[in-house]
Amino acid sequence: MSDTSLWRLSAAETAARTTSGDITAEAAIGASIDRMEAVNPRLNAVVESLADEARARARALDKARASGAPCGPLHGVPVTIKINVDQTGHATSNGVTAFKDLIAPGDAPIVDNLHAAGAVVIGRTNTPEFSFRADTDNPLFGRTHNPWGDHISSGGSTGGGGAAVMAGIGALAHGNDIGGSLRFPSAANGAVTVKPGLGRVPAYNPSQTGERGILAQAMSVQGLITRSARDLHLSMPTAITPDPRDPFHIPLPWRGAPLEGPITVGFTKETYEFDLHPEVSLALDAARDALNDAGYNVVEIDPPLLRDAGMEGYRALMGEVLALMGPDIRAHGSDTVQAIFDEYFRQFAPYEGLELMQMMAKRTHYARVWSLFLEEYPLVIAPFLPQPFFAPDRDTEGAEGVREVLGSALWSYAMNFMGLPAACVPTRLADLPNGPQPINVQIIARRWREDLAVDACIAIEDRLGQMCDPLWAQMEKHGA
Template sequence: MRREQQTVTGKTERVNPLWTLTATEIAALVRGRQVSAREVASAALARLDAVNPAINAVVACRPGEVLAAADATDARIAAGGDPGPLAGVPVTIKVNIDQKGHATTNGLRANRDLVADGNSPVVDNLRVAGATILGRTNTPAFSMRWFTDNQLHGRTLNPRDASVTPGGSSGGAAAAVAAGIGPIAHGNDIGGSLRYPAYACGVHGLRPTPGRIAAFNGTAPTEPSIGAQLMSVQGPIARCMSDLRLALAAMSAPDARDPWWVPAPLGGPDFPRRAALCVRPDGLETEPEVEAALRAASARLVDDGWQVDEVDALPPLREMVSLQLILMFGGDDIRAVRSAVYREGDPGAINTIERVVSKLKDGPSLADVSSAFRLRAAALRKWLQYLETWPAVLMPVSSRPPLPQDFDLQGLHNGNLTSEAQLTQVSLPVLGLPALAVAVRDPEKIPSGVQVVASRFREDILLAAGHSITGQDTPILPVTPFDA
């Protein structure tokens, strides 16, 4: 098995080491008995051991559990059973959802002993699909920052460039996939937490429609706020569209614990291959590198038969940013949230909550929340009508290339620049629309990417556009980090 620990360019007995393969390729090999799930798991563990110390993407891994799960898959195959569509595929789980026997830390010292006695729906669904859970990935404290660092697990580094953020809050998930620690990672997104890490690490991240993937944490002391219920989603990060599609199907299985789950089909009616390109939505000051990525993606769509129309304006986005805070904290005592953040003492979380408090003061009133719902409905109506003409909309993930580490902590000006850059990430969850971050990367430079938006439950349109942008779904190769 030592051959599986070599780099992509190294000489091995196998043309492609197992850890470089896509989930689609691995599942086909395991189902066809060309390789065992244990071999795949052993290769994934070896890769984790080789590169994770340099980036700290995975913060908990129990090799015995990993190998036992792989052996169970092999036994099922030997007995003639169906091992599932993700047979033997190593998958990581973000440390803010429940996995039986593991702490749901959410990056908090206060939660270091909050051990789950059951799995979240996502974990159960992935296991039923045959996936091998490889480990748990890092998140910032409270999962509410675009940088991944906390006082319990430490800082996660971007495997492509340690000087820039791996994104947040699913920074550990994206860094793991980029470095070849499993071809699929679970993450979640309430304001960019799947899309920005994928963008920063040069991989792909899918934010599904709310209700598509069931969610529930038995360790949570209360039900989520109404804003979280409306906007928070679970989803996958991967190195190709085929793997995102495979993961989405597995994660979307029903679970009665989530009353918001919707039995929506994974594919919809035929649609015109027509997209709108907006480089500067709502006056966003998009930097040249980001604009270049958008135009490259647009050209690839055209080359694959899409009609792309450049537009100067889109339905409302900027207005949704203020609504996000109102819906997130409406009905909650913002002072109590602030107190919890200060008890944890994490500098990044304190900086974030102080920015929230400065905008909301004592918290939104019932009238504020009611008004937010009316404004949201009006904006969503405009978006749904717009998407009937252009089924896909191409826009920035962020107006800037991936930000330097701790950029948000370096004064009020940089904090404001950080928030402004992420306009599209924050606004789309308020509308409940699905979105896809697609890597468009020059291998010699810091990663860049684009965001595609579609109508509700039309993830199939997003993946079709992503397939075209990535050159008929050419997988991104894992990178070996700087110090590994």
Template sequence: MKTMLIYLDSKYPFTESMPSNLCDLDATEARRLIGERKLSSVDLVEACIARIEAVNPKINAVVTTAYDRARVEAKAADEAIAQGKPLGLLHGMPILVKDLNRTEGIRTTFGSPLFKDNVPTSDDPLVARLRKHGAIILGKTNTPEFGTGSNTKNRVFGTSCNPFNTKLTPGGSSGGSGAALAANMAPLATGSDSGASIRNPAAFNGIAGIRPSPGLIANPERSHGLSTNGVEGPLGRTVADVTLLLAAMAEYDPRDMMSRPIDPSIFLTLKPVDVAGLRVGISEDLGFAPIDKVVRETFRRKMETISGAFALCEDSGTSMKGAEEAYMGVRALHLLSGNSARYREHGKDLDKNLVWNIEDALNKTPTQYAEAVAEQTRIHREFQSVFEKYDVLITPACNVLPFEHTTLFPATIEGRPAAHYCEWFSILYGISLIGHPAISLPAGLDPQGTPFGIQVVGSRNGDHRLLEVARALEALLASTPETQRPKADL
């Protein structure tokens, strides 16, 4: 259904064909209309607030709201346009921020009872960057305690649900952001990804999300400076939306040991890619990851649907043997650097899953850590040969289908007991281990009627090219009912 939106205020003497709900607009379209005075930030913010109030009680994706402040900032954004002031990339755009990022004047709990009443007096660097570009913080999205987990639940706000089936998990740890975007509660949302935490909720919720190369989005507060773990990144409903937010998030900061000089404006221009010229490598399991049979079969069906469009599409023969042991060591170092002091002070007051992860890390020997880092280095070097033959590598974006949120993690995988908590997202953490950029794209539905995603991996530091290819793949996927992006019935 379409409606004509007419501005009664003389500052906006325009008409524009709009969706009946402005919150359903893609971010890039909404930003264009705001800049052309065909959409007011006030109206967009109000539409998003109405959607959150209507849908969030059943999904529990947004856990803290900042409506009053958002309304004031939206009005100021509209006035700035009327006065002809310079506009930022996200001028007047409402955005949801994962509850791991400090937000000045807006409660930030990190999903932990230890911070349930915490209201920061300053923004963290990423949030400050978003505000500089004109973004309006509408609220905070749910996350596991301190982001440790890929099933979004905590003891402060409870469990987030999948908009396609509220008995199932939206994934995590950016599950609140993923679910909110799938329900069109806001046009954009932030996430972070150590092992799977952007790509997994993107896949489970039928949206897009990129894990950028470590250092592209500078984070001078990272506790483990030289690590491929712990990157921040954008989620959106389309590749264009993800790219817009990435352009606002990317920045060089010498205080971040992984950061490198970057001109974020390059992401504002994506060249067209002809899929007929693409060389595509496929891997169902990266040569090490256990993948449920239903996921393998679904992935094969999706790829068979689109494979004929490429110049080359074949099994890549990729093997990341040893990635499990390497990742668990690298992950343990990352966890300890950020949580060891907290564990010593609060111990058993922390979430049981977080405690298990920390204690598992404490039980590793120095030799195990050294071997993990050495294995990570070997796997990274060998993986570079993939891009001597292929433009991108495509894998499933999940080892399992979305599962019941009452279960912390799947008890079985490939028909046998799961070896440990992280095993069920190993197809994603394998790529985290080597630090390549990877984007999760929606590719239709799985056999249980929930979204199915594919992971598209780019060359080292090839984020810009990856996004160009991803946009072409998105259009290809949208061309057939089998692989087009699903939408939740709200």
């Protein structure tokens, strides 16, 4: 492989080669920066290039290795960081013009952990205003485009990270997820992720002036997006490294105890009142068949209380958002995002007062029901969205637009409300009238068993391939 194509390497391949001395960190990072500079002008995925400091850090890593210093597990791996977490000396704008000069005085735990493992941050990626849309556009930096084409949204809120990693800008992309913000962009771009469960990855922004609401603390998690499922096993042990600034972090190892015998996997195509698209149905079939072929025991299930958990959970979150974020959205949000929030509040009528307290308490009921259910079915294959991923700005198109984008995502935000791990993996490339696009499915796991979900993603990927391969072939055909 030539130095100019080193950007194609997975995180695991990059770390192995930089650690062995087969290639230098400077070469790996240089190739990724060159790729960023070649494709990012069209995508607008990275909105702050850190090329100069990344090259300097790569040279320092090479010098340390040459002097005999041990290499971290992500030695020389290029990564991107989402602009809603703190990175020393850089703005944590969260896509909001009023926050463009909010310079971080220190690093968030996820940034510290990646640095300590030897990763190199090459840029910061785009997010919608307040990181609260499933599409990525904002008045400060503009729209992030999907590398598959402008017929598909790049997803959100980690749209910049999802587009970047699939286009070859870094092997890993940091993101976070309060209702689907790791999984939406993975589904949009054909990437792989696992939304960690509650308490798995430490979180804190040194720039913050107050604490987040209790539901935001319970539902929001930090994570990583990649194009190779195996890279999650490499990188997530770094992400979960404890940090005392998060007092509720759970310091468990990444790998849990092996399960005896073939793992039983629940399988469902249930989408409730939303129509299941034939391509999504085929993608679910592909995941089922791949896991059966890999030795899993896949059986049909009737998922308990999923719709109730999703809708009541999101209405509770909207109640907290209305009370705690509402003033900032009104003061600093664009007309576009204010209209979208107005529709959120119509479709997910916010619980307030006593009702909000009751629904926050009821969260434990749903989590308990699913905890018992997952004793019998340690993994569950389910839809992520009932339809192929939507077009850009779909959520600006009134009630029907918001219903398609977020209303139908019951399988997404229910997992946040219950704090369960949920992976998202592509299993089909659909040939649709507006152009090709990936279709992802969701794999839900027992609490604390993100590793089982990633194992299943690897089994699927081994049989169906990585979605970056047809994407890069398409991009090369069009001169990227």
